[in-house]
Amino acid sequence: MTPLQTRQHPLPLSSRQDWCWQWMRSYPVDSTPVEATETLSLRGPLDIGALRDTLAEIETRHEALRLRLAAPPGPDPSAAWPGQTLRPDPGALTVLPVPPQEATAEATRILARPLDLTDRMTRATLLRADPHEHLLVMQFHHLVVDGACHPLFRDLLAEGYARRVRRAPDTGQGRRRSEPESYTALIAREGTPAARSAVRERAAALARDLRAYGSGDPLPGDAGAVDRDTRFGSVPLGVPADRTRRLLRGSRTERVTLHTVLLAALARAVATEYDRDRLVCSVYTHGRTTPAAHETLGLFSNVVSARLDTAPAPLPDFLRSVHDRVRDAAHDVDLPFTEVASRVLPRPSDGGAYCRSALAHVELRLTGVTGWLPVDQHRPPAFPVPELAATALDIQAPFTPPSFNSREQALACAGTLFATLDLADGALVGALWYEHRYHDGERLARIAERYGDFLTELAPSP
Template sequence: MPGTAAPDAGLIPLSSRQDWCWEWTRCYAPDSYSMELTETVHLRGPLDVGALREAVAEVTSLHDALRLSLVPATALPLDDPRPLQRVAPGHLPLHVIDMTGRSPQDAVGEITSRPFDLSGPLAVFTLLAFSPDEHVLVLAFHHLVFDGASGKLLIRHLTEAYNRRAGNDRTPAAPAEFSYAAFIRRERDPAVLAAKEHRTAELVRVLREHGAAEPLEGDGVGEPPLAGDYVLVPMAFGPDDVVSLRRAARTARVTPYSLLLAALTRAVGEVYDRERLVGTTIAHGRDEPSSTTALGLFSAPVEIPFDLGVRDPAEFLRHVHTGVRAAAGTADLPYGSRVASVLGREGDDAFFRSCLAHVEFRLNGITGLVLDPPVERVPFDGLDARLHEYPRTFPQLAYASRQAARGSARTLFLDLRMEEGSLTGGLWYESTYHHAERVKAAADRFRQLTGCP
């Protein structure tokens, strides 16, 4: 199980959710890939910088996950190589940088493309001032303390706090309902740990039975390179196709995600001649009621076992849908220990997030049966505030070990995004490991099974 009891009461281990992210972080060579999440807000109008500074202080004082910092294992008298962490007291500052004469496009790209320094704060709030009436707020977080759901929550908490401060409302904020540090300590309860060990052992058994240690057959050219060569088989579902998919999902009483995942696993199983497969997805992991409005890393990859011996299409669809829902309940299980139990660990090499799965499916822009509304305007009072994505530049991706490279290369990744009523994206594969024609055959079969060729 992750973490080791520390002699310093101020130190806490990684949470079960952070365990997978720490493995994933270590998969990449230094300065190769940024594990940070950013939100950038373009602000036009008379910004009250003092009110914004106070809003940042309020939000970061209430959400202790944002004040976490790592303590390297090398600095501790412990045998466990994983770091511990501590919560800084108080709140985080708002860094204000004068960018007069610079263009937002260049300045923001420069700031957000810098790799995160794991020896420092894992959350950084920066205000770039281009003129008295033009600013860009850059909110940067390492994935160890932040997830996708936290982005929308942060914007809501921050704008509410700013609007109160800018309106001279000095009412103290309500006490925090959730503490990430307390959440970790609850996970360390001996009874909780014992129950997790039992559940992890059962999950490991099921994953072995479904071939998690038996990857999809490659083309036999050898080890995938540390600098992977990933190729996309593009796919697009137009507005009419999306309407048909949502109607079919509603009729079957499943989500579009389950509908598409069932088609993907069936297609891959047929092309690769597999009776059983393992898929993976990201579960939101916010199991405690008070965590639904908390900031921090709660999401985690979960594995879904599939039995392709279920031949009836309707029955198989229910099998997939039930499997997705059941897998969400395993988000609290430590990732590193279950992967090591299935695959074994080579020294201190790290595990890629999908190394137990044959397929990974990411669907963005739709939750359940509902299309996510586009979020552009941000409700800062008296300002024209808009979320804006600025281009970021990173060095070429490179893995830190052969184990990490293999863990990524063996998985097929379906990535689709809903934009303006259409689904676009495609099936990614590592071209050194996978045979291109075989992957394309799986993609073609997937399109046929969705009924939207």
């Protein structure tokens, strides 16, 4: 039993949860839920008891899935962290019969209902269309789960279910998983006086560096046009499969990652357009710093800030510089976002939260390859049960554009450019998103063109 499991008083945030708390407190309490969802289509005879027991085992072994808030967040954006407690018991699996033609619509309705975070931050619902057709709808709040958890959750579900129905032969050669890392033990380690003192010193040093690189000095735009309701436009950044293959070869030649190449291209394009020789870029790191953490469901990822020098330089030197700066930024995964932001930015006038992108000029999310999540999030689980086939479905709650608690938070978000890229079927698919009232669309189109020119420089057409 870990030290914090025996305590009755609420637990503090982990260093990884801090940025997510700031994120969710930037919006009104009734805005779009900050959740990660997982919907699996299960075709074939299903042993619901075995599925229920498997889900209970997963929650029991992975502490983050049993965390809950000690009090409601409340409508006040300046509300302090209410603390969290660890439920002693796993959650129930709700089984609902549904007509086959209504299954997808019912899954959407379930995902649209926010979680009661004071009860639990996960919810499992099984929609039974007929004895051989089910939808498993999982809801995870981002305070306890990140994107890297999804493939692991599917594997644990498949392995545990197969073990219970005794369809997977035990050859002794299967993968032996290590004991998950205790999330409450992570919080306990971070809460020692020595650890807190070290964090304060490192956060102060990082804040000085970020200010020197222009953090707090956003990209210029029409600030007067922005209100609390953000309105985003986008320009495509996708790369066809044949060119993506050349980029992968080019990155290997330069001994950097594809993530480095794409971030370097974007940073140089933005810096050229805005005539800046320094930028701060937000990137995500998976944050799993121990072998056990790789086998653990929980929020370990963090938003870290890479300080980039973007003055003209030979291509190999520039790529190596970006690569090294991203690697250095990853060392800050255990720094709470608030500890840094509060030293760089003025406190919002309403006393509320910091927008999670407020420190950066550019943010990059790359999935499916060498980004923060180097796996296919949509990979279906391989149930070692011949009669049962599983498919991961992309069913989401209805999306509404974010509305912030204050105009200051909306402006902090508007000043950042957001690039999202996913490797799908060998091609890079994605876009550069921008608040279209703050930023000039023609300017963003020029950035996208320069981004393409940089990639061509690295990997020219044959």
